[in-house]
Amino acid sequence: xxxxxxxxxxxxxxxxxxxxxxxxxxxxxxxxxxxxxxxxxxxxxxxxxxxxxxxxxxxxxxxxxxxxxxxxxxxxxxxxxxxxxxxxxxxxxxxxxxxxxxxxxxxxxxxxxxxxxxxxxxxxxxxxxxxxxxxxxxxxxxxxxxxxxxxxxxxxxxxxxxxxxxxxxxxxxxxxxxxxxxxxxxxxxxxxxxxxxxxxxxxxxxxxxxxxxxxxxxxxxxxxxxxxxxxxxxxxxxxxxxxxxxxxxxxxxxxxxxxxxxxxxxxxxxxxxxxxxxxxxxxxxxxxxxxxxxxxxxxxxxxxxxxxxxxxxxxxxxxxxxxxxxxxxxxxxx
Numbered sequence: 500x501x502x503x504x505x506x507x508x509x510x511x512x513x514x515x516x517x518x519x520x521x522x523x524x525x526x527x528x529x530x531x532x533x534x535x536x537x538x539x540x541x542x543x544x545x546x547x548x549x550x551x552x553x554x555x556x557x558x559x560x561x562x563x564x565x566x567x568x569x570x571x572x573x574x575x576x577x578x579x580x581x582x583x584x585x586x587x588x589x590x591x592x593x594x595x596x597x598x599x600x601x602x603x604x605x606x607x608x609x610x611x612x613x614x615x616x617x618x619x620x621x622x623x624x625x626x627x628x629x630x631x632x633x634x635x636x637x638x639x640x641x642x643x644x645x646x647x648x649x650x651x652x653x654x655x656x657x658x659x660x661x662x663x664x665x666x667x668x669x670x671x672x673x674x675x676x677x678x679x680x681x682x683x684x685x686x687x688x689x690x691x692x693x694x695x696x697x698x699x700x701x702x703x704x705x706x707x708x709x710x711x712x713x714x715x716x717x718x719x720x721x722x723x724x725x726x727x728x729x730x731x732x733x734x735x736x737x738x739x740x741x742x743x744x745x746x747x748x749x750x751x752x753x754x755x756x757x758x759x760x761x762x763x764x765x766x767x768x769x770x771x772x773x774x775x776x777x778x779x780x781x782x783x784x785x786x787x788x789x790x791x792x793x794x795x796x797x798x799x800x801x802x803x804x805x806x807x808x809x810x811x812x813x814x815x816x817x818x819x820x821x822x823x824x825x826x827x828x829x830x831x832x833x
Contacts, residue, residue: 532778533644535671536709537654538678539687541571544711545677547740548770549653550578551751555771556649557613564606564647566639567618569655577747579609579616590621591639602642615647640670649774673705673777675731675770679712705777709770712736731773732766735759 538545546569553563567575576588588607606615617639643650652671678688688708708730737759740750751764 531672532648532774533640533650533652533671534673534675534774535652535654536675536677538676539690541569541655543677543679544734544740545569545655546572546574546578546653547749548675548677548709548711548734548767549651550575551749551767552771552774553614553649553651554611554749554752555767556774557611559771561613561648562646563614564643564650565614565616566643566650566652567616569653570619571655573618573620573655575616575653576607576618576621578749579611579614580607581610582747588618588621590618602639602646605639617643637670649778673707673774675707675709677709677711679710707731707773710734732769734766735762737763 536545536549546567549565553565556563565575565579567573569575573590580588589605591605602617605617607617609616640650640652676688710730710733712733712735737750739753739755739760740763743750743753750760751767
């Protein structure tokens with residue numbers, strides 16, 4: 500019995516030690532370049548947004564470290580690691596790291612030499628394999644802060660990422676909350692942010708809302724009430740986004756044209772430019788692209804609302820996919 504009591508006492512001591520680490524830890528550097536993206540649940544497009552913003556920054560000659568803490572669907576590797584090399588991905592779950600962390604050994608090369616990826620786990624593992632102390636999570640984030648111009652963290656949905664979310668967000672300079680215009684998703688987003696605030700993990704931090712129109716529905720009953728939090732960008736619904744998403748490509752890196760594509764790229768650019776303005780890179784700008792988009796009369800209401808101008812994003816052109824035989828009903832909400 501005494502042995503059991505001694506074990507329980509040691510566990511309590513360890514738990515209290517970890518709490519103190521989180522409570523007293525603060526970002527070690529003065530560079531404000533760590534940005535977290537979180538959704539109230541999976542399927543809101545958070546991973547696609549993270550990958551797109553990282554690509555924009557990389558194309559404009561900034562180095563970017565992506566930290567994929569989405570334990571349910573770790574998808575950043577789908578966008579940035581060639582299929583033939585996926586089996587060689589180093590993940591935190593494979594390392595079973597604890598108190599000492601070698602961040603450099605976790606960095607994975609990607610198809611863009613300015614982007615490096617650290618992922619919590621790989622698709623062939625399960626979320627329970629992820630076992631990392633608070634001290635190690637903090638160490639990885641702060642190491643990446645020094646290694647890259649920008650660090651973007653994909654926390655995924657809070658339904659699977661409480662551990663990394665509650666620890667990691669304290670070390671983010673800005674939190675971007677991804678939501679849809681659906682009332683229930685807006686309410687869930689506010690609830691998640693209040694959860695973080697109640698645990699003092701994003702107290703006094705800047706929180707920005709990104710609305711993602713994941714379905715071609717107007718949601719007239721929805722009113723975004725965000726308690727003063729700013730909606731930074733609204734991404735219009737595009738069927739092509741869903742198509743490219745399931746072929747491991749990003750629409751911003753294609754030559755898809757039209758007003759909606761222009762609005763989509765412009766909205767992504769808005770987020771990337773905000774990162775530039777907030778960080779120590781504020782004296783720099785993204786390269787301008789003078790190409791003109793073709794006319795597209797679809798979804799005129801969204802186009803008028805955003806008053807889109809030609810996108811300034813440099814894109815890496817890829818061969819277009821054949822869209823003629825796609826069953827678009829798969830991507831449309833009934």
